[in-house]
Amino acid sequence: MSKDIRIKRGLNIKLKGQAEKVLSDAPKSQIFAIKPTDFHTVMPKMVVKEGQSVKQGEVLFYSKYSDKIKFTAPVSGVVKEIVRGAKRRILEVRVEADGKNINLEHGSKNPEEMSGEEVKDFILESGCWPFIKQRPYDVIANPDDKPKAIFISAYSTAPLAADVEFVLNNEEEAFQAGINAIAKLTEGKTHLSVDKTGTSFLNNVQNVEVHRVSGPHPAGNVGVQIHHIDPINAGERVWVINPADVIIIGRLFLNGAYDPSRVIAVAGSSVKNPKYYKTKIGAQISTFIYDAGVENPESIRMINGDVLTGEEVQPDNFLGFYNSTFTVIPEGNKYRMFGWLPFVGNSIPSMSRTSFAFLFKNKEFEVDTNLNGEERALVVTGEMEKVMPMDIYPMQLIKECMAGNIEKMENLGIYEVAPEDFALVDYASTSKIEAQAIIRQGLDIMIEEVG
Known part of the structure; x- marks a missing residue:
């Protein structure tokens, strides 16, 4: 049913x-990589060394905080390189494929x-x-x-x-x-x-x-x-x-x-x-x-x-x-000519009537990465609520995440959200704030303080 x-x-x-x-x-691909950075909060503990042969599915590293959670090689081959960043943080474990796919x-x-x-x-x-x-x-x-x-x-x-x-x-x-x-x-x-x-x-x-x-x-x-x-x-x-x-x-x-x-x-x-x-x-x-x-x-x-x-x-x-x-x-x-005039042209998708694009309901747009503006004051506009189909107050939750107020974050629904749920807020908000990064910051505070 x-x-x-x-x-x-x-x-x-x-x-x-x-x-x-x-x-x-x-x-x-000749080289494959598993990136610990794809796994938020995971601190890798290496099992293999550079130059070691591995089978597809063989453990490369496990989580420091739970040795049950293992991360394995996507192909068979040789561990070519363990890429490290600042403070020797592991960024990638690269495996050179042997083409045999030995499982x-x-x-x-x-x-x-x-x-x-x-x-x-x-x-x-x-x-x-x-x-x-x-x-x-x-x-x-x-x-x-x-x-x-x-x-x-x-x-x-x-x-x-x-x-x-x-x-x-x-x-x-x-x-x-x-x-x-x-x-x-x-x-x-x-x-x-x-x-x-x-x-x-x-x-x-x-x-x-x-x-x-x-x-x-x-x-x-x-x-x-x-x-x-x-x-x-x-x-x-x-x-x-x-x-x-x-x-x-x-x-x-x-x-x-x-x-x-x-x-x-x-x-x-x-x-x-x-x-x-x-x-x-x-x-x-x-x-x-x-x-x-x-x-x-x-x-x-x-x-x-x-x-x-x-x-x-x-x-x-x-x-x-x-x-x-x-x-x-x-x-x-x-940059667009007269880009400071939002109603000029119809090449930018818009959720408001400040651009002629709203007349073209079925048009597919070719967008670039331009933000069309810099970070501005966070003011009440109602834009966030229009793209948030959950019974929470997105602006208030963002503010409390920035302030690190655990009690208010709990009351405003921090347990129900993930950064991806605020992706449209990033897009729609004229304040140009990084809402997803702020929510991630708030979630990290909750992990540390509440668990």
């Missing part, structure tokens, strides 16, 4: 360069014949646990916790985001196996949110409660769905997982090996041939961007993720651990 969720507040930003639903194999075998298992603890131990041992994150705090889930529910959002609404139904195409068996395993990790419900207009197999997945979601971005954010289905209260834990990662867990149970293959959308107006590529977690970015027709790296912005929440990268960097979207747009190093 499915339940419908209709989101009214929010904003769809239509951009040029949506990935065509064509799947190609990305050229093979560390775990043996296939049927999750429906296993207890919840057995499923948990198997996922932990394989290195698949980092795919499971928790709310509150938006960090890797603590395996010692008992979540009241698990949420999976298979509805993507972010600009140029990968189409979930296309990413999961021909992966029905692995997805269902992953769901069967994940459902064992909670005594509560496992919730799967899907596109209300979708027609894929997702509507018939077993062992989940299906929710058919419609509405503008951020309707696809799992935090928004949690808020409307089963809100988080103080002391409660909810686990979340991306649908592409459910497949990886499913393959583990079906085949007995860790296989981090992933379908990603390479999109954006600076991509000549935007389409989907099959690659692996941690692949070098240059292996697929040039094949997609990306040129002139000095005049473009490459983003690991979508334009609202992604991270700026360079061609010699590596695909992020959680990313199914890679976006390339023009760099904002040029």
